[in-house]
Amino acid sequence: xxxxxxxxxxxxxxxxxxxxxxxxxxxxxxxxxxxxxxxxxxxxxxxxxxxxxxxxxxxxxxxxxxxxxxxxxxxxxxxxxxxxxxxxxxxxxxxxxxxxxxxxxxxxxxxxxxxxxxxxxxxxxxxxxxxxxxxxxxxxxxxxxxxxxxxxxxxxxxxxxxxxxxxxxxxxxxxxxxxxxxxxxxxxxxxxxxxxxxxxxxxxxxxxxxxxxxxxxxxxxxxxxxxxxxxxxxxxxxxxxxxxxxxxxxxxxxxxxxxxxxxxxxxxxxxxxxxxxxxxxxxxxxxxxxxxxxxxxxxxxxxxxxxxxxxxxxxxxxxxxxxxxxxxxxxxxxxxxxxxxxxxxxxxxxxxxxxxxxxxxxxxxxxxxxxxxxxxxxxxxxxxxxxxxxxxxxxxxxxxxxxxxxxxxxxxxxxxxxxxxxxxxxxxxxxxxxxxxxxxxxxxxxxxxxxxxxxxxxxxxxxxxxxxxxxxxxxxxxxxxxxxxxxxxxxxxxxxxxxxxxxxxxxxxxxxxxxxxxxxx
Amino acid sequence: xxxxxxxxxxxxxxxxxxxxxxxxxxxxxxxxxxxxxxxxxxxxxxxxxxxxxxxxxxxxxxxxxxxxxxxxxxxxxxxxxxxxxxxxxxxxxxxxxxxxxxxxxxxxxxxxxxxxxxxxxxxxxxxxxxxxxxxxxxxxxxxxxxxxxxxxxxxxxxxxxxxxxxxxxxxxxxxxxxxxxxxxxxxxxxxxxxxxxxxxxxxxxxxxxxxxxxxxxxxxxxxxxxxxxxxxxxxxxxxxxxxxxxxxxxxxxxxxxxxxxxxxxxxxxxxxxxxxxxxxxxxxxxxxxxxxxxxxxxxxxxxxxxxxxxxxxxxxxxxxxxxxxxxxxxxxxxxxxxxxxxxxxxxxxxxxxxxxxxxxxxxx
Numbered sequence: 088x089x090x091x092x093x094x095x096x097x098x099x100x101x102x103x104x105x106x107x108x109x110x111x112x113x114x115x116x117x118x119x120x121x122x123x124x125x126x127x128x129x130x131x132x133x134x135x136x137x138x139x140x141x142x143x144x145x146x147x148x149x150x151x152x153x154x155x156x157x158x159x160x161x162x163x164x165x166x167x168x169x170x171x172x173x174x175x176x177x178x179x180x181x182x183x184x185x186x187x188x189x190x191x192x193x194x195x196x197x198x199x200x201x202x203x204x205x206x207x208x209x210x211x212x213x214x215x216x217x218x219x220x221x222x223x224x225x226x227x228x229x230x231x232x233x234x235x236x237x238x239x240x241x242x243x244x245x246x247x248x249x250x251x252x253x254x255x256x257x258x259x260x261x262x263x264x265x266x267x268x269x270x271x272x273x274x275x276x277x278x279x280x281x282x283x284x285x286x287x288x289x290x291x292x293x294x295x296x297x298x299x300x301x302x303x304x305x306x307x308x309x310x311x312x313x314x315x316x317x318x319x320x321x322x323x324x325x326x327x328x329x330x331x332x333x334x335x336x337x338x339x340x341x342x343x344x345x346x347x348x349x350x351x352x353x354x355x356x357x358x359x360x361x362x363x364x365x366x367x368x369x370x371x372x373x374x375x376x377x378x379x380x381x382x383x384x385x386x387x388x389x390x391x392x393x394x395x396x397x398x399x400x401x402x403x404x405x406x407x408x409x410x411x412x413x414x415x416x417x418x419x420x421x422x423x424x425x426x427x428x429x430x431x432x433x434x435x436x437x438x439x440x441x442x443x444x445x446x447x448x449x450x451x452x453x454x455x456x457x458x459x460x461x462x463x464x465x466x467x468x469x470x471x472x473x474x475x476x477x478x479x480x481x482x483x484x485x486x487x488x489x490x491x492x493x494x495x496x497x498x499x500x501x502x503x504x505x506x507x508x509x510x511x512x513x514x515x516x517x518x519x520x521x522x523x524x525x526x527x528x529x530x531x532x533x534x535x536x537x538x539x540x541x542x543x544x545x546x547x548x549x550x551x552x553x554x555x556x557x558x559x560x561x562x563x564x565x566x567x568x569x570x571x572x573x574x575x576x577x578x579x580x581x582x583x584x585x586x587x588x589x590x591x592x593x594x595x596x597x598x599x600x601x602x603x604x605x606x607x608x
Numbered sequence: 609x610x611x612x613x614x615x616x617x618x619x620x621x622x623x624x625x626x627x628x629x630x631x632x633x634x635x636x637x638x639x640x641x642x643x644x645x646x647x648x649x650x651x652x653x654x655x656x657x658x659x660x661x662x663x664x665x666x667x668x669x670x671x672x673x674x675x676x677x678x679x680x681x682x683x684x685x686x687x688x689x690x691x692x693x694x695x696x697x698x699x700x701x702x703x704x705x706x707x708x709x710x711x712x713x714x715x716x717x718x719x720x721x722x723x724x725x726x727x728x729x730x731x732x733x734x735x736x737x738x739x740x741x742x743x744x745x746x747x748x749x750x751x752x753x754x755x756x757x758x759x760x761x762x763x764x765x766x767x768x769x770x771x772x773x774x775x776x777x778x779x780x781x782x783x784x785x786x787x788x789x790x791x792x793x794x795x796x797x798x799x800x801x802x803x804x805x806x807x808x809x810x811x812x813x814x815x816x817x818x819x820x821x822x823x824x825x826x827x828x829x830x831x832x833x834x835x836x837x838x839x840x841x842x843x844x845x846x847x848x849x850x851x852x853x854x855x856x857x858x859x860x861x862x863x864x865x866x867x868x869x870x871x872x873x874x875x876x877x878x879x880x881x882x883x884x885x886x887x888x889x890x891x892x893x894x895x896x897x898x899x900x901x902x903x904x905x906x907x908x909x910x911x912x913x914x915x916x917x918x919x920x921x922x923x924x925x926x927x928x929x930x931x932x933x934x935x936x937x938x939x940x941x942x943x944x945x946x947x948x949x950x951x952x953x954x955x956x957x958x959x960x961x962x963x964x965x966x967x968x969x970x971x972x
Contacts, residue, residue: 402845423847434845443839454835454846463828470826 099162101126101288102147102178102257107156109142116142117153118312124257124290127283131291131299131320133332134309135529140292143309144259148173148180160257179255181246183262187234193217194230197249220251224281225274239389240271247278258282258289264298265526268387269557269590276301294332294529296325297558308332329530343541346565349378351414352518352549353399358408360394368394370573371408378517381540381550383564383581385557386593391573392553393435396522399551400432401425412518426455429516433507435523435553437500441507444496448488449477451495451506455514484509485535501532508539519543522553537563557586571595620952627948628898632912634944639937646929653923657934660922661915669804673876675914676806677702677868677888679813682895682906683820684737684864687857690824690901691837697744697759699889700766701737701862705869707770708736710880713796714778714789722795729796730870737866738859740766745858749851767885774880788881798875807875809868813907816864820903833857865889894942913938 104122108115117139124130132140145151147158149167158165160176167173173180187196194213198204214230221228226244234242243263250258264272279289279302291302299306300320308316308331316331353376362368368391376382386392397403398410401422410418412428420428434440442451453473456462461472477491486505488498495503504524511519521540525533540550541563554560560567561581568578569592577598588601640650661671681698688695712720712729720728744758773789780790800807824830836843836850843850868888873880895913899905920934 400845401847421847421849422844423849426847432845436841439839440841440845443835443842445838446834450831454842457828457831466828468826468828468831 098125098127100124100159101161103159103162104143104147105157105159107143107146107153107158109139109146109151109153115312117146117156119156120309120312120314122307122314124288125305126256126286126288128304129279129283129289129291129302131293131303131306132309133293133296133299133306133328135294135332135531138309138332138529139312140309141261142312144180144261144290144292148178148259174253174255177254177256178259179250179253179257180259181243181250181261181263183265185242185246187242187245189233189235191234192230193228193232193234193237193245193248196234196245197230197252201253217248217252220248224248224251224278226278239387240267240274243267243275244278251282256287258287259292260289261292262295263291264293264295265555268593269586270594272301296328299328300325332530343563346379346381346544348380348565349547352376352378352412353551354409354411354414355399356409356411358395358398358405358410360398360403360405360408362394368573369398369405372570372573372575374568374575374578376518376549376551378547378549379544380566381544381552381564383560383567384551384553384570385560385567385589386555386570388555390570392522392570394573395570396432396435396520396551396553399425399520400430426514428518430518430520431455431511431515433504433511433519433521433524435526437503437507438496442495442503445494447492448481448486448495448498448506449474449491452477452480452491452510455510480506480509480513501528504528504532504536508536512539512543515543515548518549518551520551520553523555524552525554525556525559533559557589560584560589561586569593569598577601620955623948623952624900627951628900628909628945631898631941631944631948635937635940638940638944639933642936643933648927648929653927653929653933656923656926657916657919660926661919665802666804667918669801669806671911671914671918672804672806672810673914674917675910676809676813677872678891678895678910678913679907680809680816680868680871681865681889681892682899682910683813683816683903684861684868685889685892685896686899686901686903686906687820687824687833687864688741688861689837689896691833691853691857692840693745693748693854693858693861694756695741695744695759695858695861696756696893697741697762697889698861698865698892699885699887700759700763701740701865702869702872702889703763703766703770703885704736704740705733705866706873706880706884707766707773707869708866709733709870709873710778710789710792713792713874717793717796722793725793725796726798726874729874730798730867733870733873734863734866737869738863741858741862741865742855745855749854763889770880770884771882774882778880780879786881788877789879791879792874796874797878798871800875805876807871809871809875812867812871813910816867817903817907824903829853829856865892891938894938898941898945 100123102124104120107117107120109117120139120143122143132143134140142151146153147167149169149172152168158167165176167176188199191199194210194217197217198208198213217230220226226248228241228244228248234245237245263275267275283289291298293299303320306318306320306323306328307314308328310332355372355374358369358372359367360369372395374382384392384395394403398405401420401424404419409416412430417425417428438444453462453476456476457468462469462476474491480486481488481491484505486509487502495506498506508524524540525536528536537559540552544550552560552564561584564581566578567581567584567589569576569589571593572595576592576596579598591601592598636654643650643653660667662668681702684701685695685698709729709732712732713725716728717725740762744755744762747753747758748755775787778789780788798807798809801810824833832843832848833853835846835848836853840850869884872884877883891913895906895909899909916934916937920931923929923933924931
């Protein structure tokens with residue numbers, strides 16, 4: 088057996104990747120990256136978008152093949168061609184978008200895809216084994232339940248159970264806390280601890296410092312495809328990691344001046360609306376947003392946020408209730424009416440809704456302004472003026488694009504988001520609806536986005552900020568409202584809010600109930 | 609050695625041109641296999657086809673005769689396809705254009721001054737085609753009825769209705785039982801070019817293509833149409849009225865096919881009779897795709913398609929082969945074209961020699 092040189096540790100690594108190189112046309116996604124993982128430990132893989140974290144893990148689970156480099160599992164050289172090979176070696180990955188069949192039960196999903204399965208599997212035995220594992224790792228889930236009945240947090244538990252059931256020893260988790268409430272994240276931390284105590288090990292893909300500090304023993308920082316640092320979590324700080332990841336100091340505290348709320352820009356009165364399936368999604372939402380104010384909407388995804396943004400932007404009809412913009416009745420108006428009423432919208436689904444992927448960056452940048460002179464005259468577009476306008480936005484918002492004519496789908500996620508922001512902010516006349524504006528963005532881009540939102544606020548615009556990132560809401564919002572199952576659990580000024588009570592409201596406890604609870608410290 | 613498809617950094621401009629050209633040659637090769645199987649020399653067959661289509665001015669004018677309706681219907685179909693509205697009803701819209709034009713000439717000749725009769729006939733042909741396309745468009749825009757079915761099925765309604773007319777009430781009583789209307793008066797004939805059968809419909813097609821290029825690429829309306837076609841969710845989010853665009857685009861689409869029908873009736877047959885529905889409206893779909901929905905390219909692709917039809921007739925007469933050789937080649941063009949679309953966004957990379965290591969096996 089090979090004896091790989093271990094760095095000051097008595098244990099041998101269970102997994103080792105040496106000199107991994109993966110090239111894509113135009114970019115070196117992984118440039119001689121090394122990785123070591125020890126049994127019973129959690130390793131965080133930290134890096135900005137496009138740093139090469141996912142590429143490296145995809146090489147490990149057999150979705151990509153490295154151009155160069157070697158992989159050792161339990162000290163032995165392996166060559167992984169497919170996820171099946173990876174599974175045989177005890178490596179399993181939980182992707183950001185769960186790979187579960189909605190119309191099948193938990194038990195069925197867990198055995199789905201296991202090669203050596205009898206023609207008629209003994210589902211009772213499967214269920215029994217799942218219950219056993221559930222109890223051992225405190226992953227409560229009913230094996231008979233259908234996936235569509237489960238919350239996102241429960242679905243994640245099913246994914247974890249799936250890997251354990253198959254005997255995975257090395258778990259790879261791709262941004263596992265992105266969809267969880269703070270409480271659920273803590274539960275996940277507990278589950279991970281139990282597994283590590285049994286000698287399993289895990290790799291976390293993340294760009295959140297809190298996650299790194301909370302979960303991991305080791306952290307490896309990637310930057311532009313290269314490994315730039317290996318640290319013991321206990322010996323580092325979030326500030327140091329952020330610097331390593333971005334390559335410069337990051338401002339964690341944004342300058343936020345005290346707001347001066349102006350007139351009421353948007354008022355929602357007792358809004359009821361249905362989701363795409365016709366089920367109630369908003370149940371009596373009443374909110375008010377003033378000029379010069381950021382109203383944050385907190386909540387776990389799927390609690391009516393999408394419907395709320397769509398009602399405000401005219402994309403969804405309300406069944407009951409009123410929408411008032413600057414005091415004027417704008418209930419159930421068309422999207423164009425709402426745009427003309429001064430509402431801009433940064434949609435949650437950037438690729439699907441925010442841009443037209445196969446059209447040029449410059450075209451995408453004028454998709455709000457093209458209706459008016461000077462970009463159009465008597466219905467005829469003015470290409471030179473459009474190009475000039477686009478160039479100005481590209482420069483002002485520092486959108487990295489080869490040319491203005493490049494199709495926008497070839498840009499990175501962060502730059503696509505910057506383009507949407509550029510278009511929406513430059514066309515904004517009063518009200519900006521921003522849904523998850525920094526989701527999936529790296530530290531640098533997140534900072535830019537937040538600064539832009541604050542600038543809009545300081546200019547007197549009203550910003551409706553929908554976010555699952557409590558840190559973000561506490562940092563830049565003036566007021567925070569919490570949505571749970573389509574109802575507002577409470578609204579509080581951001582300065583007075585604390586993560587714990589917000590977390591409880593996100594789980595369905597009303598603000599009034601919080602207040603009435605005996606306050607014993 | 610391995611072959612890997614990799615996503616390109618940007619869309620390849622060469623591929624945009626090379627794929628249709630390459631597809632044409634691939635279809636010739638595929639056709640050659642078929643011809644060899646029927647024991648004929650593909651080279652002489654192709655030479656005969658080329659000669660038949662382009663060998664003389666007269667031959668070329670016959671190619672144009674077929675190309676003109678393909679140009680107009682191809683342009684019409686392209687507009688609808690630009691917004692992913694699958695109008696496969698160009699055939700029916702063309703037939704209605706012919707029927708409406710014939711109605712004007714047969715029944716309004718006494719009311720309308722002679723010099724105005726042809727323009728009114730053409731105009732009504734345009735309106736007829738537009739209305740026939742407008743029905744499915746309104747159904748789609750208001751109720752979400754699938755346009756593929758409605759446009760396709762309405763073709764049969766149009767074709768059978770026109771047959772009813774020239775077999776029944778509109779049949780020429782002095783036509784010796786021949787199914788068809790009376791011949792139109794000479795002043796209602798669409799002028800022809802030189803001594804050939806090619807008519808001024810060619811000029812209509814060229815002007816329409818130029819206008820369409822401008823409208824689609826340089827106007828606010830064309831910009832909105834493109835956004836709808838590329839991403840309907842984004843279009844809605846950007847405040848574009850999708851329903852209204854669907855209806856207007858389809859009216860324009862049907863209008864062009866209607867014009868094609870009116871030109872056929874007034875320029876070629878000079879009466880409404882059997883042979884108005886020759887499948888131009890279906891071939892228009894291939895024309896639109898090969899031209900990649902570019903109006904200017906539609907003109908040239910239509911000539912190529914017309915040449916295949918005329919060339920097919922030619923080999924039937926000269927070599928005793930079925931005329932459908934041309935139609936088979938038309939069909940074969942589409943397959944390599946669709947497959948070749950891959951190359952505009954992906955490129956093929958050949959990887960030589962693997963680093964030695966067995967499959968998922970553990971090495972000591």
